[in-house]
Every structure is written in C-alpha cells, then in structure tokens.
Amino acid sequence: MNIGVLGAGQLGRMLALAGYPLGNRFTFLDTTGNPSAGIGDVMVDTDQQHLTEFLSKVDLVTYEFEHLPVPLVQAIEEHKPVHPSSEAIRVCQNRAEEKALFDRLAIPTPAYRLVESAEALEAAVRELGTPVVAKSVTDGYDGKGQAVIKDPANAAEAWRSINHPRLIVEAFVDFVREVSIIAVRGRDGQVVFYPMAENLHVDGILRYSLAPMPDLDAAVQQTADEYIRALLDELDYVGVLTLELFQARDGSLLANEMAPRVHNSGHWTMDGAVTSQFENHLRAIQGLPLGDTAARMPSCMVNVIGQEGEPARLLEIEDAHLHRYGKGERPGRKLAHVNLMAPTHEALVEKVRACAALLPGAPAPRFSFE
Amino acid sequence: MNIGVLGAGQLGRMLALAGYPLGNRFTFLDTTGNPSAGIGDVMVDTDQQHLTEFLSKVDLVTYEFEHLPVPLVQAIEEHKPVHPSSEAIRVCQNRAEEKALFDRLAIPTPAYRLVESAEALEAAVRELGTPVVAKSVTDGYDGKGQAVIKDPANAAEAWRSINHPRLIVEAFVDFVREVSIIAVRGRDGQVVFYPMAENLHVDGILRYSLAPMPDLDAAVQQTADEYIRALLDELDYVGVLTLELFQARDGSLLANEMAPRVHNSGHWTMDGAVTSQFENHLRAIQGLPLGDTAARMPSCMVNVIGQEGEPARLLEIEDAHLHRYGKGERPGRKLAHVNLMAPTHEALVEKVRACAALLPGAPAPRFSFE
Numbered sequence: 001m002n003i004g005v006l007g008a009g010q011l012g013r014m015l016a017l018a019g020y021p022l023g024n025r026f027t028f029l030d031t032t033g034n035p036s037a038g039i040g041d042v043m044v045d046t047d048q049q050h051l052t053e054f055l056s057k058v059d060l061v062t063y064e065f066e067h068l069p070v071p072l073v074q075a076i077e078e079h080k081p082v083h084p085s086s087e088a089i090r091v092c093q094n095r096a097e098e099k100a101l102f103d104r105l106a107i108p109t110p111a112y113r114l115v116e117s118a119e120a121l122e123a124a125v126r127e128l129g130t131p132v133v134a135k136s137v138t139d140g141y142d143g144k145g146q147a148v149i150k151d152p153a154n155a156a157e158a159w160r161s162i163n164h165p166r167l168i169v170e171a172f173v174d175f176v177r178e179v180s181i182i183a184v185r186g187r188d189g190q191v192v193f194y195p196m197a198e199n200l201h202v203d204g205i206l207r208y209s210l211a212p213m214p215d216l217d218a219a220v221q222q223t224a225d226e227y228i229r230a231l232l233d234e235l236d237y238v239g240v241l242t243l244e245l246f247q248a249r250d251g252s253l254l255a256n257e258m259a260p261r262v263h264n265s266g267h268w269t270m271d272g273a274v275t276s277q278f279e280n281h282l283r284a285i286q287g288l289p290l291g292d293t294a295a296r297m298p299s300c301m302v303n304v305i306g307q308e309g310e311p312a313r314l315l316e317i318e319d320a321h322l323h324r325y326g327k328g329e330r331p332g333r334k335l336a337h338v339n340l341m342a343p344t345h346e347a348l349v350e351k352v353r354a355c356a357a358l359l360p361g362a363p364a365p366r367f368s369f370e
Numbered sequence: 371m372n373i374g375v376l377g378a379g380q381l382g383r384m385l386a387l388a389g390y391p392l393g394n395r396f397t398f399l400d401t402t403g404n405p406s407a408g409i410g411d412v413m414v415d416t417d418q419q420h421l422t423e424f425l426s427k428v429d430l431v432t433y434e435f436e437h438l439p440v441p442l443v444q445a446i447e448e449h450k451p452v453h454p455s456s457e458a459i460r461v462c463q464n465r466a467e468e469k470a471l472f473d474r475l476a477i478p479t480p481a482y483r484l485v486e487s488a489e490a491l492e493a494a495v496r497e498l499g500t501p502v503v504a505k506s507v508t509d510g511y512d513g514k515g516q517a518v519i520k521d522p523a524n525a526a527e528a529w530r531s532i533n534h535p536r537l538i539v540e541a542f543v544d545f546v547r548e549v550s551i552i553a554v555r556g557r558d559g560q561v562v563f564y565p566m567a568e569n570l571h572v573d574g575i576l577r578y579s580l581a582p583m584p585d586l587d588a589a590v591q592q593t594a595d596e597y598i599r600a601l602l603d604e605l606d607y608v609g610v611l612t613l614e615l616f617q618a619r620d621g622s623l624l625a626n627e628m629a630p631r632v633h634n635s636g637h638w639t640m641d642g643a644v645t646s647q648f649e650n651h652l653r654a655i656q657g658l659p660l661g662d663t664a665a666r667m668p669s670c671m672v673n674v675i676g677q678e679g680e681p682a683r684l685l686e687i688e689d690a691h692l693h694r695y696g697k698g699e700r701p702g703r704k705l706a707h708v709n710l711m712a713p714t715h716e717a718l719v720e721k722v723r724a725c726a727a728l729l730p731g732a733p734a735p736r737f738s739f740e
Binding site: 017020021023038274283287289291296311316318322324336 | 661
C-alpha cells in the first residue's frame, strides 16, 4: 500500500521507517519548500499545483502536522481515505473547538475564557486571577503565539504581542507534572493505550518524556484511558491521538491539549514499547490489527535540540538508541532524539543525566518522582 | 555519512532502515537489473558504466552480497574505504580458501577433499566414506551448486550436474543441530558477539533461527566466540561476520562456512537484541562505538518464503514483528520474515508453530531442544 503523508518532517520520516517493514511505500507532500524527511518520494508543492499528482500516487492519506487548511483536507477526502479525518484536524487546530469538545465529554480542563479584544482579555485576567496563559486559538505550537500574564495591567501588551483576533485565556494550574496519554483506534473501533509519559518542557519545548512513570496510580492511567477513549469515539477517529494533561497534587488530571497524530512524547515507544506509535498508527489507518502497547522496560526519550553534540559519545551509553532526523543545526530546532532504557527507574534517571551532560545546552532533568 | 552498498536486495534495505536513524544516507549499486531495496538512491548498473558516479556519491562502501568480482572490489578500495575488505570477500567466496583459513586457525571443520575431475571426486567419496556433500568451490549459496553423494558410483553424475571445474567434497557430519555465531569487529579492533542461534533449514534454505538457545553450554558459546574472533583478527575485519557451524552430539563445533556480511540467521536481532546486526554493522564500518549484543528475551525469526500469506493474520500474534521486503511472490524466494519473542522458550515455540501454520508451505519447526 502506498501511503500519502501531508508534511515531510521527522514525524513523516519515522512513519516511513516503521512502514517499510509492513510493505508500505511513502509519498510526502511538502508545502513548506523545506522538506527534511530524507526518505520516500518527496513532492515539494509550494505552488499548490501537485495535489492531483500526489493523490494519483497514493492509496490513503495521513499527515504529520495538523495545521493544515481544513478545506484542503476535505477536498482530499473526496478522492482518497484520510485518517485521521478532517473533522479531527478541524477540532485539534482550534483551541476553542478543542475546549468545547473536552467540556462536552466532561473531560476536566483548566478554567478558561475566550476573548476577542484587549479589553476582554484584561477582564478575563481579572476574573480568572493571575497568572494566566493567553494563547491564540489557532496555529500556535511549541510555545509560539502565547504569553503568560501576571498582572491585568499587562493584558494590552500581551494582546499586541500575540497579535491574533481570538485568544483563549487559561487559569494557571498548580500541577505536579505534565503528562501525556497516547492511544490508537483502529478502523474497527478497537482502542489500545500506551502507558502515560511524564514530560519535561523547557521554554515550551519538550525535552524529556519518561514512561512508564514509577509512581503512577493505576486508577490515574485508567482515568486518562477513559478521557482519550471518549475523544476517539466521539470523533470516530482512526490512528494515533495524543492528549497532553496536567496532573495536580491530588493526582487528578486536567486536559491541556491534544494532537491528532504521532507525538514527540511517544518517541520512547520506538525502542521502549512492544509496538511503536508509528507502527501502530500505520496499522490502524490500514485496518491491520493493532500491536501491543506495553513498555518493555523503563524508558526515557531525550530530545536533541539546536546542536547535535557528538553522536559517537551518545552511542557509548548502554542501551541508548539514537534517532537523527537529517536536519541542519539551528537554535531551538529538534534535530534528533535519544531513547534510553534501563531495568530500574533509578538506573534510567542516571543514564538520562549522563546523556544530558553530552548535549550542548541541555538542562539536567528533574522528574516529579525523584 | 553517505554509505554505498554493493547489491540492492533485502539486506541492503534493512541496513538502510537501521542507518537513517544514525544520520546515514544510502546509495545502492545494483548489477542485476532487478533491485528490490525500495529505499535510498538505487543505481542500476548492468553495463558497468556507473561505478565512477556511484563512488562520487559515497563516503565509504559496504556490500550485502559477497559474490562480487574481487578485482572490482580492489579497484573500489583504491578510491574509497571498503568494509569488510576485498580480502574478506576473496576468502569467503571460495570454499577452498575458506577451509584453508579454518585449518590455519585450528578451527575444526568436517573432513574434506578438493577435486578437479570426476575421477578424483569418486576417489574422494571412497576415502571419506558415504554420504558426502560435493560443492563447487565458488558461487553456490542456499543449496545451489551442490549434491549429496550416497554411492561412489554416482560421483560422475554429480560431477556433471554441478558442472564446475573445482569441487570441495565434505564428509557428512552427524550433527545435532546447525548453529551460527555472528560477531562484529570495529575499526579499532573491538569485537562483540551475539548469542548463538539454532538454524533450521529446509531444502537448503533457512526457515527458522532461534536465539538464545535454552540448552547451550556457556563454554560452547565461548568456543564459538574464540573461533570467530580468530577469523576477524586474522582478516583485520571491520563489520559483521557470520560463521555457520554444526554442533555434534558431544557439544563440539565444526565450522561449515562463513559470510562476510549481515546474515539471515541474525535477523532476530532486529527485535530481539539490544542492538541489531544491521545497526552494529553500520556502527562498525563508520568507526562508531559498537552496541550491546545481548538478547532482550527468547526470540525466533521465521522466514516467509515463496508466498506471503496474510500479513494481517501474522500481526495478530502478540509480540510478532513483520519485516516485508517489497518483493513479488515466487517459489523459493525470501519475501519477508517475522520475528517472534516470548518470555519463555516454551511460549516461544508455541508462537513459532502458530506463525508457521499461517504461512503457506511452511513446515512445522522442530528444534533440537524440544
């Protein structure tokens, strides 16, 4: 089966690496003019002239990036199956839609307001109490298009800096840790869940994902499973869905946002789980049986950002698995990740620190359970 | 680093799949006109006009097939590093050279004679005692170019059927099982060893490889390690080397043949070992640190030969990992393999049987330890 992927970055590359062994071939449609997949058949389509040719080559379409024009995806759906559907994209690319869905399914979220002016923003900050996070309802990711407001007097400045006609304003959550749950839904409605990961962000960019968590109550995993299953079923979703959450001091979960795709916080599954998120996404969209999501042992993903360091040194770490993306160095750019595994969490954290010490500019991690 | 691969079949494909995450790119040189790698930059060179272009694209050269003209490989060595070297190819592609090397390093082998006529063949059969196996000294693999002779009177017929000017005649070995050892030698001379595998062949074609073996004496693994280390050091070898052996009833080992490359009996390492043979070959030839060769759990590779069956059914087996090669069906052709893993050998063998039952024409396995 030839799979069409909208987008041609590292997620598409890793999908392809997981898909060749299943007998798939890949055609990527890149609209940025700067594809990095480095594998498969990459069509650069900056002038929107190549969609018909792309569609003629592929049996079904998926994507690695949800900030796609919904009408484009709807148009593709008239010719080829698209998984996940345009409806999933529509909801996930708009924070207001996403929150409305969470509310409708009784998935708890931080308190929020939607505002369309600097004045409304200031009023929302007063209502919710400082600090708050203000975000454009569309387009932002990895900390872009958002601002933390610590004083209502700064609302006007934040409004100007974000520069978007509609913002969502969220109350700050006193969370213990940021976590994520990744699940996969097959064409037949079967759902499988990965163990939740603890995610450490720095400057809004994911740095570390560790799974399974040593101190996670089984009931909390079950709650997360229920939340994401509700989303999957409601959207009649096919493929991998990621839900990022905050875990509060009392263990309870608040949904932050979701991504309708394979996710950086699931990269640990490439080496640490029986079946990777990439393979399971491909199994799902092709109607193949889903693979086991269990973790083989405690695992941690370490992002390599901005500079690669010395790959040879990273490979000296026992049971370290390097995944380079074939991209040039640039500040803030995700260039690779290292998956580390160890028989115990104690040994794992030691390994993660040793790895971080080899990466230029990588902050030492501090996990919630330490 | 851009790696040039001589040959463009499934071994090259799996090298590439292991190499992209290390940051490698791949250019294949196919001289058959029928490449199947389906990945990377494949140059078809049936008229020997593209070698210069191939060499201009790559930083170093390796191969997936040792039946290459030695002068060609020597010519390449004058322009780019080749690992393993042309000397390894020269020895491995000639059974007489190979045996002489085994003898020189005191690695036991079955008794043998070299013959260059039907008469000499008949005399050798009488000397060694029936049955014997007669093989052309060059070019044969997977049971081609050989004959079993059960009566000296049939020597002339075997001579005609093999149709080669020089044969090696080997005494039959009363072995308990066929096994192999795979080792990797780095550019700095470091050597790592995989756990030995038990290999089941049918009609001269490998069907199953299981590792680690539940009943293997540690001293036997150590002996195999010593044999292959002697070969690696003697050849100043860089990369993966495979040595196939017979294990006799008393546990002792007799070397059968070697292959200067990643090997079908090491495909289990893709899912069952900490580092796969493909990744370790690439690490070795690039001068990177070698990865851990330990098995994660009992593993078995099942070849899919001739017909693919239903991939979806194979994926229903828990902890089954399908590796398709993107090739068309044809009797006797290796199309894919399935790696199976289980916590115990008992559970593993059960899984292997379930898998075999799904593959058209696959014989049920019978391992020596059952």
